[in-house]
Amino acid sequence: MTKIAIFLSLALAGAFQAQGDTKQTKYVVVVNTANACNQSGKDAQATVKKLFLKELTQWPGGAEARPYAREGTSDEHAAFVKLVLGMTDAELARHWLKMKNMSGTTPPKDVDTDRMVLKHVAKHQGAFGIVTADAAKGAEGVKVMFEF
């Protein structure tokens, strides 16, 4: 009886573990707590897309936008490009080539870690960046604009 109970417990634990493994990591775009933009959902995504691509340089309300990117090989970058920008990496590269050749505009700076993104965003009013949803929990000086 005891052996059966142990077997069932292990099987159940295994099932939960497997479920945990398939669960997708959630990412969020964080902004400085002083950011006055109160958009959410699709509108917020559209605004962040334009600011990240530097098609616009100001938040609604006038603050200068300061986007931070994640490393090109990171999961955060891949999810952001696909789900928020709605582009492929090749399309994004063509966009930055165009921006460089029209006005000398450079892509946002890459930041390696969630913690460093949170530091930068907490420090500058118009800053925003991409971190995992877990990393944003309880972080000081930032707020979540939307999840993806």
Place this chain on the structure above:
Amino acid sequence: MKNPLTISVAMLAVAAMASAQEGVQAEIDALKKRVNELEDSQEKNEEMLGGRALVQAFSARSLDFGGHVTSLFTYIDGESDSEAGHMVSLVELYLKARIDDHWSAFATPGFYTFNGALLDNPATPFVAGDPLFVADDISQAKTFLSRLVTEWRNGDALVLRGGVLGTPHGVTNREYFLPSRIVGQANLHARYFLTNTLYPQIVEGASASGKHVLGQNWIEYDVYFGAEDNSAADGIGGARLGYTLSDFGLTVAANYGRGTREATAAPATNFGILQSPFAPAFNLGRDYQFGGLDFDYRKGDVLMRSEAYYSAEDGFEDQRAASIEGSWFFQPQWSASYRFDFYDRGEDLNLFTTTVLPLGTSTEHVFGLSYNPNDSVRLRLDLHHNNLPGSDDTVDYLNFSWSISF
């Protein structure tokens, strides 16, 4: 009874200690993770900097430095003869200094060397289709300055610029620098670098531009006024008003401009070079007014660009031009393109007859293939089929070019 109680208390104490130890362990693990991240970051920085000296800007908040190197080789096949060789190589350096939230400067000093690459030898007017290379600047790199911009930005709605500026006309001209081009050669009416054959491509003067956001879309405007480098006293001016449908990836724009075309100082050497069927300048000066429409569509793997312009030339036949270009990125690194150009050059003084004659109309079909092995390198192979103006003669040319951005 006492023993079980003592045992229970002891067990609880052990559990509490174990739990506290787990908390400490978790804290140590988190600290270890952070130290690892810092070490990774330090390693990355050292990899980039090594023991080399750092460049510091004197007073700029940020200083971006880059540029591109581009070369173009060609094989030209006329009806009577053919030629193969090097047409142009150039390097342009990009310098952008940002002083504060409002002020910045952007300059692109360049060096180039080119050979004439004439589609038809003008010295043999009775021989149809005999291309020729004229060693115009061979082995002698010259300098040029396509952008020298001082900028004051009040926000997206108002940006003021002064210096040597790109004009806003034409979709290829707006993205002037060659690495952006999917087809190496510009369209027929903007083929010459930085010149004004139909509309000016650069202006020495000042401009105001900006964007006004309307929901997800925006209106963009550009207004400029100044002079051209060959005619400092003749004012030129123009404007562009565009509307961008952001989600759809489409921008449409209307353009207007006016000015004076200065007559060339050397009519005897004013003939078509750089694979243009028309000369870079006019033998007789005149005033002009032009209007035009352009559209730019970029969505996913498809890029479509088109422009159509009309220029009223005071005292001469008017000019008309149109160009449509489509590219399909069938692989992330590969694209196939087609472009059609039409250019009616109006009329000008003919030096042989000493009368004013129509310069004719030229059309061109371009089939292009480009390969981008990485984000900074673009290789192009373009086949052009050109109908020369004022005749039934055609000329084909195959251009191989590359651009490396850095």
